[in-house]
Amino acid sequence: MKRRVLIGLFGFNLLRQSSAHHQQHCLSFLPNPIKHCTSIRQSLPQGAMPNNVDARTMFSHIIKASKLRIISILMDNPCAEVIVVPVLSDNYAYILVDPDSKESLCVDPAEPRIVLEAAAERNVRLSAAFCTHKHHDHSGGNMELQRLLPGVEVYGSCYESVPGVTKGLSDGEIVKFGNLEIRCVKAACHTVGHMLYYVTNPGNPELQPILFTGDTVFIAGCGRFFEGSADMMVDIMRMLRGYRKDTLVYCGHEYTLRNLEFAKTVDPSDSVMSKLSWTERVLSMNMPTVPSTLEEVCTFVSSPTNSTLRFLISFQEFQYNPFMRAGDLKDAVNATSEVEAMAMLRSMKNRF
Template sequence: MKIVPVPCLEDNYSYLIIDESSKEAAVVDPVEPQKVLQAAHEYGVHLKLVLTTHHHWDHAGGNEKIKQLVPGIEVYGGSVDNVKGCTHPLQNGDRLSLGSDLAVLALHTPCHTRGHISYYVTGKEEDVPAVFTGDTLFVAGCGKFFEGTAEQMYQSLCVTLASLPKPTRVYCGHEYTVKNLQFALTVEPDNVRVGQKLSWAQHQRQAGLPTIPSTIDEEMETNPFMRVDLPELQGRVGCQSAIDALQEIRRQKDNWRG
């Protein structure tokens, strides 16, 4: 399995997921199809699937165009998300295959949108699994609760995604990491791992490099939205439960001007 980030727009990421045995590829959220096709050409791969995380234009807005450019490409998206150009609506737990070695599992991770899908990809035994989380899980953050509740985001982050193997690489939809870690320090100023990762992320960005991927393990240590089960974090934000803490941290982040 090879994963190629394709920076798009101002701070979005599309991704090529390549099955190296067959040279077949899927693309996650190809909002700028020409950039994606250029990357596919550079790596000598054939695009077979579009994996759409959610219906927002900066993720699904290139689907119709890529269907024109790659006749026969299959476009996947959440069945209740009204994804542009979708040919194959997905339910939680649906499975796809890519090439000869890769398997894709659709995980319903709602809240940012009602039908948001994260894609968990596994390959050969030596391949580290990967998850493409769109705008549900960011590095050190999560998406705004546009179409859902704190209960849904808790389920998506702290149950569904947190249950993936700890080494799973996390590829999210936007480059928001530096700001997210700066905010995370306001929630947990004594979290040494947050400070260390912030310093690393700032160096990455100064060098023009991405801060993805993270891992599920790193998120459990540095992402306040995935740490709301900890009583000490609940106490810091004046809450008695994980879901109340998640709601409160989201409220603080929405109002934060870092």
């Protein structure tokens, strides 16, 4: 039976958390005055939605640029709703919501007050947190989250010391959460115990999986090899090639522009240049550049009244991420093997 969900349009909201020393800004995606409906077309201008998009399509992100213009990122069939919560200077925390059970968790809540405020505005209650690795800008909020939300379960790697973790996770372990399954994938390199979290809905296997990559894989980049080596990162990239092509990738930092500027120096391909142009446009609208996908193409549509905002873009990491293409770039960096190319690319990026 086909899955049918209620579709809501989510406006771009700016939350502010003030303190005596600083003011933090949280970007989240919250209900706007447009009512929930069973057909997106009921809420968009005539012609704004392609005819082949039905009510199962979900808006992961949307920004209302003006009363007449809507820019939206359409994700065909995500297995869960993801709320993007910028924290610190360039980190991303995330809130994951199971659309069926409404159970919610957060990923890397480095500033838990901001994450909790975003959850409250979205009318969801967090019951768990998943931490990708031990670095303070990802794990530093775990203990404060426990104080603010007594009883919350904090999951993290059992292979390294992660502050505040109440449940250590091993490679391949599966955590059931509502109708979702979260598979823990050890990706040692950035840190020795770094975890990726791969989210699926086994009851609806056609829905797009979601992958939280922390500081292992970024859009058009990868994390530094603080506790690993080039061959370890090559193994990670090879592993990802076995994942579904339409997997939605949510990384730990907004590094996309700088990563693509580096990628352009190594491989100024059409894919890199197109993604760079797209990134500049998205950031100019104060939008996050997440998610990307591994190989599948996603589309952007907008109100037909403003053709300058209508464009099609490929999010394919394996097309424009030089670290995922290290083997193809051996000649470009004068390397004799994929591992040597990976090491040279990382060294070049460190100096970029």
